[in-house]
Amino acid sequence: MRFDPHARVQRQDESMPRSPAIAALEARLASGSGGADAVGAFLDANAFPLAEPPLYTFVYRGHADAVRLRHWVHGLQTSSPFRRLDGTDLWCYTLELPDESRVEYKIEVVARGRAEWIEDPLNPQRARDPFGANSVVQARGYEIPDWAREGEEVRRGQMDELAVESETFGSARHVTVYRPAEFRANRRYPLLIVHDGGDYVEYAGLRQVLDQLIDRFEIPRMIVALLHPGDRMSEYAADPAHARFVAEELLPRLEREYPLLPDPGSRGLMGASLGAVASFHAALEYPGRFGRMLLQSGSFLFTDIGANESGPVFDRIVDMMNAYRAAPTAIAEKAFVSVGVYEPLVSENRALIPVLRRGGADVRFVESRDGHNWENWRDRLREGLSWLFPGPLWMVYE
Amino acid sequence: MRGSRRRRATDDAGSPSPLVLLGPRGGGLALRDVVGELEAGGALSPGARIAAITAGWRDREANEGLIDPRLADRVVDLELYRRSDRIAEADAELARAHRETRDRLKALRRAYNLRLHGLIEAHRRLGELRGDASVLRAERGEALAAIRRLDARHLDRVVEIRSEFERRTTLPERDAVRSQRREVAARLEGTEAIVLEGGHVGNLLSRLRLFGGRKLLDGRPVIARSAGAMVLTERVVLFHDRPPWGEGHPEVFDAGLGIAEGLVALPHASARLALDDRTRGARLTARFSPASCVLLDPGHRIDRAGDGWSGSEDLERLDAAGRRVPFCTAA
Numbered sequence: 135m136r137f138d139p140h141a142r143v144q145r146q147d148e149s150m151p152r153s154p155a156i157a158a159l160e161a162r163l164a165s166g167s168g169g170a171d172a173v174g175a176f177l178d179a180n181a182f183p184l185a186e187p188p189l190y191t192f193v194y195r196g197h198a199d200a201v202r203l204r205h206w207v208h209g210l211q212t213s214s215p216f217r218r219l220d221g222t223d224l225w226c227y228t229l230e231l232p233d234e235s236r237v238e239y240k241i242e243v244v245a246r247g248r249a250e251w252i253e254d255p256l257n258p259q260r261a262r263d264p265f266g267a268n269s270v271v272q273a274r275g276y277e278i279p280d281w282a283r284e285g286e287e288v289r290r291g292q293m294d295e296l297a298v299e300s301e302t303f304g305s306a307r308h309v310t311v312y313r314p315a316e317f318r319a320n321r322r323y324p325l326l327i328v329h330d331g332g333d334y335v336e337y338a339g340l341r342q343v344l345d346q347l348i349d350r351f352e353i354p355r356m357i358v359a360l361l362h363p364g365d366r367m368s369e370y371a372a373d374p375a376h377a378r379f380v381a382e383e384l385l386p387r388l389e390r391e392y393p394l395l396p397d398p399g400s401r402g403l404m405g406a407s408l409g410a411v412a413s414f415h416a417a418l419e420y421p422g423r424f425g426r427m428l429l430q431s432g433s434f435l436f437t438d439i440g441a442n443e444s445g446p447v448f449d450r451i452v453d454m455m456n457a458y459r460a461a462p463t464a465i466a467e468k469a470f471v472s473v474g475v476y477e478p479l480v481s482e483n484r485a486l487i488p489v490l491r492r493g494g495a496d497v498r499f500v501e502s503r504d505g506h507n508w509e510n511w512r513d514r515l516r517e518g519l520s521w522l523f524p525g526p527l528w529m530v531y532e
Numbered sequence: 533m534r535g536s537r538r539r540r541a542t543d544d545a546g547s548p549s550p551l552v553l554l555g556p557r558g559g560g561l562a563l564r565d566v567v568g569e570l571e572a573g574g575a576l577s578p579g580a581r582i583a584a585i586t587a588g589w590r591d592r593e594a595n596e597g598l599i600d601p602r603l604a605d606r607v608v609d610l611e612l613y614r615r616s617d618r619i620a621e622a623d624a625e626l627a628r629a630h631r632e633t634r635d636r637l638k639a640l641r642r643a644y645n646l647r648l649h650g651l652i653e654a655h656r657r658l659g660e661l662r663g664d665a666s667v668l669r670a671e672r673g674e675a676l677a678a679i680r681r682l683d684a685r686h687l688d689r690v691v692e693i694r695s696e697f698e699r700r701t702t703l704p705e706r707d708a709v710r711s712q713r714r715e716v717a718a719r720l721e722g723t724e725a726i727v728l729e730g731g732h733v734g735n736l737l738s739r740l741r742l743f744g745g746r747k748l749l750d751g752r753p754v755i756a757r758s759a760g761a762m763v764l765t766e767r768v769v770l771f772h773d774r775p776p777w778g779e780g781h782p783e784v785f786d787a788g789l790g791i792a793e794g795l796v797a798l799p800h801a802s803a804r805l806a807l808d809d810r811t812r813g814a815r816l817t818a819r820f821s822p823a824s825c826v827l828l829d830p831g832h833r834i835d836r837a838g839d840g841w842s843g844s845e846d847l848e849r850l851d852a853a854g855r856r857v858p859f860c861t862a863a
Contacts, residue, residue, distance in 0.1 A: 517776060520775070527775060528770050528775065530732050531556070532556060532589075532730045532758055
């Protein structure tokens, strides 16, 4: 299967690109020159997925009726059948990936009438998310950013736990607040409010990223409020109650508790997927309150004609986006938007950019060869945060 | 062995005190080694006490672990950053005037950068135009002259706004300032040299000014590292061609203390400048000519030597064509 960003139909098995290493193995197997366990020797000698850029071959060994690659790359079929090498229990599937791609996947093994999705036993690379973990293939040129790792000598921020009383929700909401290293009560700091903050910390390494970027002077020391949603699918889907909580209850509480800079340019909202929608909606409902927005892979669904067919959960979002597209306003001075080209929301995010600009925002838009996942969102944080909140790097020469 | 490059370098007081500018930490050149050389040359007494200015480290000021540990028992930190906080706490009127001035300078800087980026883009695109060579040469020259005029005007305006602040607040006469300056003078007594560490160049420069500027440094050998070196030049130039948020263009920040004349100090040059881009390099050189754009990487050193400068053997500068050449090579 050759990569084609415009393809919507997977080509059939016969068009699968041939891995030279697999072809050589098949030749050895056919000639009997590979020894008693040619397959075992092959597995021992290579790392998997087998990288022969731009080809990447996924391999599974075991008795099965069928094996499939399961991934979430928009434009490709999400289920791609492996081919079993004649006379062996070795299954393989070769995919062409552009450089710098990063793809999360599982292997589906069908045996005795039962299908099971498993992490790739031959690949140690994993990405975790709220649903568990996926295996990861990293194409040539992709590297986990060094600023996303724990740095031994990097000064670490602290986490405070806050119970924010909410009349809107009728109960206290739990918010975690990141305070930067060397926090001083007599200084004033920018504020970033992060939707799904717990997941950003757990799956996108947000604490390490903040520590690193602050330590490198790429962003200023800042206060970061990490939200933990209640009923996420409702609250984050353009719910006026959530926007009210953020702007009228959480923000004043944070202003009382922490020394914050007062100008909108020092206040930001951030989120991914529905969290991006919640950020956008809060800024839209409270213009002039938040001057910075970091929106990742937002579910910015809209209809140019006809009704929303994505399900009732998205009705409010579609209504909001249709109204905004008809009459865009300046909801923030600066907005950073990112999306993976392998995710289904790429078109909606691309469509948002000219509308935001028409509304008067200074917009930076970044696409990556990745999907709708936390590590994609992590990898864009440096560029997004440092653009929205430039640190003193420009001024620091140690 | 060092190369030499002729430059007028004595300060107004005609001080013969040694002046050593260093690149960032590392590169096998420790502060202790420089102090040892000054001792061996007779500029310092053996074991002499040394005053340190670490205001560029801001909240990490006076963190002895960051100064060469072999000098720790000889160093007296003047704590200018902490003292400036105390002044602000004690003199609300001054603090307010300072905030207003800072906001004015911020607005000015935004406007300058807006214009600067437009002019640089025009100069860059003129460089790509093809056509009558003599016509285009003249237009490129004029585009560059426009950038130089803007740089000069910006510098004038910064100095004007800052001078107005100093005049309006009668800075040296204010109780809080006088009190802290007295304490600094007391700490300076018995020290024979001043080490000016790097860090946040804006914070460092403003604290130096608050405590007397070049007068604070007069009469003693000075060893200045990175941002410390920048603030001693006539013109502080901020730069980072590849910041994480995109592309950057060097900008004039403020006048320096003017002790190190004829130089534009560029610490971390290899990390922060696109040195393989000659067009950018040539533009940088032309903007600040006749000053010499010195690439101060870790381990690099430049000493005042009579009316010129003497650079370490591996020290480089940018020439008119934007190439990196040995510092001692004539332009």
